[in-house]
Amino acid sequence: MFRSKTSTRLNGLLGVGLTLGTADALAAWSLNLSPGVTPISRAVFDLHTLLMWVCVVIAIGVFGVMFWSILHHRKSKGAVAAKFTHSTIVEVVWTTIPFLILIGTAIPATKAIILMEETGEAADITIKVTGYQWKWKYEYVDEDVSFFSNLAATSREVRNGGDPSGVKNYLLEVDNELVVPVNKRIRFLITADDVIHSWWIPAFGMKRDAIPGFMNEMWASIDTPGTYRGQCAELCGKDHGYMPIVVVAKSESEYRQWIAEKQGAAKAEQAAAGKSWGKAELLARGEQVYNTACAACHQANGAGLPGVFPAITGSAIVTGSQDGHLDIVMNGKKGTAMQAFAAQLSDTDIAAVVSYQRNALGNSVGDSVQPSDVKAKRH
Amino acid sequence: MNTASNHDAHGPKSGIMRWITTTNHKDIGNMYLIVALAMFFVGGAMALVIRAELFQPGLQLVNPHFFNQMTTLHALIMVFGAVMPAMVGFANWQVPLMIGAPDMALPRLNNWSFWLLPFAAVMLVSTLFMEGGAPAAGWTMYPPLVQQTGDAFPFLIFTVHLLGMSSILGAINIIVTIINMRAPGMTLLKMPMFVWTWLITAFLLIAVMPVFAGAVTMLLTDQYFGTSFFNTAGGGDPVLFQHLFWFFGHPEVYIMVLPAFGLISQVIPTFARKPLFGYASMVYATAAIAFLSMIVWAHHMFTVGMPISGQLYFMYATVLIAVPTGVKVFNWLATMWRGSMTFETPMLFALGVVVMFTFGGFTGVMMGTAPTDVQYHDSYFIVAHFHYTLVTGAVFAIFSGAYYWLPKWTGYMYDEKLGKLHFWLTAISFNVLFFPQHFLGLAGMPRRIPDYALQFADWNMVSSIGGFVFGVVQLIFLWVVIKAVRGGEPATDEVWEDAEGLEWTLSSPPPYHSFNEAPKVS
Numbered sequence: 078m079f080r081s082k083t084s085t086r087l088n089g090l091l092g093v094g095l096t097l098g099t100a101d102a103l104a105a106w107s108l109n110l111s112p113g114v115t116p117i118s119r120a121v122f123d124l125h126t127l128l129m130w131v132c133v134v135i136a137i138g139v140f141g142v143m144f145w146s147i148l149h150h151r152k153s154k155g156a157v158a159a160k161f162t163h164s165t166i167v168e169v170v171w172t173t174i175p176f177l178i179l180i181g182t183a184i185p186a187t188k189a190i191i192l193m194e195e196t197g198e199a200a201d202i203t204i205k206v207t208g209y210q211w212k213w214k215y216e217y218v219d220e221d222v223s224f225f226s227n228l229a230a231t232s233r234e235v236r237n238g239g240d241p242s243g244v245k246n247y248l249l250e251v252d253n254e255l256v257v258p259v260n261k262r263i264r265f266l267i268t269a270d271d272v273i274h275s276w277w278i279p280a281f282g283m284k285r286d287a288i289p290g291f292m293n294e295m296w297a298s299i300d301t302p303g304t305y306r307g308q309c310a311e312l313c314g315k316d317h318g319y320m321p322i323v324v325v326a327k328s329e330s331e332y333r334q335w336i337a338e339k340q341g342a343a344k345a346e347q348a349a350a351g352k353s354w355g356k357a358e359l360l361a362r363g364e365q366v367y368n369t370a371c372a373a374c375h376q377a378n379g380a381g382l383p384g385v386f387p388a389i390t391g392s393a394i395v396t397g398s399q400d401g402h403l404d405i406v407m408n409g410k411k412g413t414a415m416q417a418f419a420a421q422l423s424d425t426d427i428a429a430v431v432s433y434q435r436n437a438l439g440n441s442v443g444d445s446v447q448p449s450d451v452k453a454k455r456h
Numbered sequence: 457m458n459t460a461s462n463h464d465a466h467g468p469k470s471g472i473m474r475w476i477t478t479t480n481h482k483d484i485g486n487m488y489l490i491v492a493l494a495m496f497f498v499g500g501a502m503a504l505v506i507r508a509e510l511f512q513p514g515l516q517l518v519n520p521h522f523f524n525q526m527t528t529l530h531a532l533i534m535v536f537g538a539v540m541p542a543m544v545g546f547a548n549w550q551v552p553l554m555i556g557a558p559d560m561a562l563p564r565l566n567n568w569s570f571w572l573l574p575f576a577a578v579m580l581v582s583t584l585f586m587e588g589g590a591p592a593a594g595w596t597m598y599p600p601l602v603q604q605t606g607d608a609f610p611f612l613i614f615t616v617h618l619l620g621m622s623s624i625l626g627a628i629n630i631i632v633t634i635i636n637m638r639a640p641g642m643t644l645l646k647m648p649m650f651v652w653t654w655l656i657t658a659f660l661l662i663a664v665m666p667v668f669a670g671a672v673t674m675l676l677t678d679q680y681f682g683t684s685f686f687n688t689a690g691g692g693d694p695v696l697f698q699h700l701f702w703f704f705g706h707p708e709v710y711i712m713v714l715p716a717f718g719l720i721s722q723v724i725p726t727f728a729r730k731p732l733f734g735y736a737s738m739v740y741a742t743a744a745i746a747f748l749s750m751i752v753w754a755h756h757m758f759t760v761g762m763p764i765s766g767q768l769y770f771m772y773a774t775v776l777i778a779v780p781t782g783v784k785v786f787n788w789l790a791t792m793w794r795g796s797m798t799f800e801t802p803m804l805f806a807l808g809v810v811v812m813f814t815f816g817g818f819t820g821v822m823m824g825t826a827p828t829d830v831q832y833h834d835s836y837f838i839v840a841h842f843h844y845t846l847v848t849g850a851v852f853a854i855f856s857g858a859y860y861w862l863p864k865w866t867g868y869m870y871d872e873k874l875g876k877l878h879f880w881l882t883a884i885s886f887n888v889l890f891f892p893q894h895f896l897g898l899a900g901m902p903r904r905i906p907d908y909a910l911q912f913a914d915w916n917m918v919s920s921i922g923g924f925v926f927g928v929v930q931l932i933f934l935w936v937v938i939k940a941v942r943g944g945e946p947a948t949d950e951v952w953e954d955a956e957g958l959e960w961t962l963s964s965p966p967p968y969h970s971f972n973e974a975p976k977v978s
Binding site: 106107108109110111120121124125128129132135136139140142143146147150151152153156157158159160161162163164167168171172175176179182183186187189190191193194235236237238239240241242244246247248249271272273275277279282283284285286288289290291293294307308309310311312313314315316317318319382384385413414 | 592789794797807810814822827835908914
């Protein structure tokens with residue numbers, strides 16, 4: 078369901094295609110679980126189908142008897158009530174049969190649990206997933222690649238009262254997708270930074286809570302290239318509905334290429350932090366960072382939500398000393414939803430967003446912050 | 457015959473003081489039922505806000521923070537403000553009448569346990585107007601999220617304390633009444649099923665409510681007094697709260713549903729004109745369900761990362777509940793079998809329970825199975841499931857019981873035509889409202905989101921339309937009740953043809969003090 082049919086043909090490129098409209102229309106009146114693309118999702122789908130048919134058969138039997146009785150044993154048809162009140166044999170039978178049916182379904186269910194929990198096997202790739210309010214962080218443990226994945230700008234721009242009907246993959250698109258190779262055993266380590274989240278990709282047949290301070294494990298081996306979409310499944314606050322998950326499964330060689338690009342981009346970012354930035358450059362970049370990292374709470378216009386999230390416009394901290402401003406952005410505020418962004422944003426991003434907040438959104442302090450200032454504060 | 461006038465010496469006070477100081481089980485029962493109905497409409501209005509926002513994709517009416525307040529309050533109000541008080545209201549009215557007692561055993565305690573309730577309800581609703589808004593972390597109140605609640609936080613905790621006190625006191629009263637005040641000759645295994653289910657429910661309440669009160673108190677100290685029960689940074693464990701919550705929360709669903717089973721076990725035999733089939737097995741099945749309900753809580757937590765052994769145990773224990781529940785359903789069917797059935801409104805609602813609660817039971821077995829639960833968990837599938845068990849289980853049974861005893865309580869027959877209309881519109885709109893939510897969940901729509909991807913739009917619109925109809929037609933019930941209270945065709949003492957039970961030996965309405973002389977039960 079979350080897999081657009083076109084994306085397999087386009088071999089992992091963004092799922093742009095003329096047939097996409099048809100695929101969406103087909104999905105719209107969807108009735109059932111999708112079989113998915115991993116051994117776990119298929120096992121779960123088979124078990125789901127089995128359980129559903131068992132229930133259907135029992136329902137036909139039970140409700141059949143009931144409706145037959147309702148039709149025939151009614152007073153208006155002259156039915157006279159019988160006098161029986163119990164029957165030991167019948168009662169033993171209808172206690173035993175459900176018990177046997179349950180044993181019948183418990184056997185495949187037990188096998189499926191054991192399959193799901195085979196996390197101890199050697200993994201080809203390990204990816205650490207961390208839930209934040211309201212985004213995901215992905216770290217490729219052996220590759221030195223890590224990044225945040227936020228709701229895509231296309232969805233963000235219309236989510237407050239706009240018309241989503243023309244937005245492709247509304248609420249199911251991110252700025253940075255998680256890219257993985259097909260037919261490799263992937264180990265996911267799942268945790269959270271603030272509150273409990275839950276990482277769910279229906280096509281993988283797995284959902285695990287991301288719990289601060291604890292590390293959960295899952296595994297997947299994806300057999301079909303494509304784009305797979307999911308969402309946070311555990312209520313995690315205001316923007317719980319706005320932290321989608323997008324996984325792109327590619328061939329091994331394309332995956333290696335992507336990793337190399339990511340590593341290159343990280344080096345370029347480090348180099349950029351070393352140079353001195355012009356104010357206009359900082360503000361332009363700061364606006365982008367503000368919209369992805371800050372606007373969910375403090376709002377796009379900086380007004381905040383009274384009583385819940387403070388305003389940026391006219392804030393004493395923002396219009397105060399650079400040091401105090403950097404401190405709250407980098408270290409957060411304990412006991413509130415304000416996160417410590419030192420671990421989430423690069424030196425350049427922090428410098429840009431702080432500069433932006435001081436000189437936009439109705440503030441005009443005038444100064445700006447350089448990446449080197451941020452770097453100095455990190456120690 | 458109205459015999460209230462024969463007892464002037466012990467009659468009620470007049471004016472507002474009658475209601476504030478009353479120790480009469482009928483007055484208190486009325487107040488419980490009125491509060492429950494009022495809260496049913498308040499909680500229902502919140503559900504309409506939810507369904508209106510979800511009518512189409514995009515945000516049209518409320519912001520996400522307010523949406524979360526609505527889902528949280530809707531659940532808390534419906535569980536603690538509507539269904540539970542309604543069941544206690546039925547117990548207050550009916551337990552003394554059905555066991556042949558003049559009143560509840562502890563009448564002053566009864567007054568207090570009622571009067572805690574409206575204050576708790578007002579406090580909970582007042583959080584909407586506080587800085588930071590009402591609680592928005594879901595009725596499950598999981599930390600650390602719940603600790604981001606604004607000024608409402610301590611009021612949420614205190615509300616839970618008050619409601620818990622009210623429930624525990626009510627439960628004590630019911631147990632003491634049933635154990636001590638039965639008419640001579642009414643042995644335990646001669647009690648009506650409704651009395652049995654409430655006796656067992658009351659023990660469940662006493663067992664689990666204190667755990668819940670303790671868990672939320674731990675939240676309170678974590679927030680204000682520097683403890684770290686659920687705070688990982690201080691060596692605590694947020695999942696511990698989930699264990700404590702569901703140790704209460706799972707029995708809680710049976711606290712709502714067991715009295716519902718009791719209600720329809722009264723109604724079905726009356727309208728089948730045949731005694732309840734397998735009475736003894738009904739009692740044992742109820743006790744078995746209550747016991748099992750206390751040892752299966754972690755099936756709400758299959759995704760938190762449990763060892764295989766834990767998942768297997770909780771899965772096996774959970775699906776085992778299907779056996780005693782099946783026994784109950786089969787017994788109801790056998791009661792109808794070769795009966796002489798008529799289909800007045802109470803019977804229609806009772807049959808609605810048998811069909812649709814059983815349907816909720818099917819999805820319950822699917823979710824109790826741990827591997828498949830991983831897909832259903834926290835999706836709209838679970839939303840559909842628990843509304844099938846709680847609306848077409850508990851709420852339908854409440855309607856069934858209300859229509860069943862309304863003539864006894866008011867002395868007048870209710871409007872049968874309107875009652876039937878209420879049933880059919882409610883049953884149809886309920887299924888339009890909740891059946892598509894199974895599809896939404898299976899298609900991957902998470903619960904508790906204010907906005908959704910476009911492929912979920914069609915079924916959400918269908919569901920919302922069902923929701924609006926469902927909400928509006930409940931006004932029919934309000935009108936039927938008001939009409940019956942104001943007058944109409946006088947009800948006979950027996951009300952229903954050959955109905956069994958001591959309550960039908962009294963006048964309609966019954967005297968202010970029910971049985972001044974204990975009836976003899978053979």
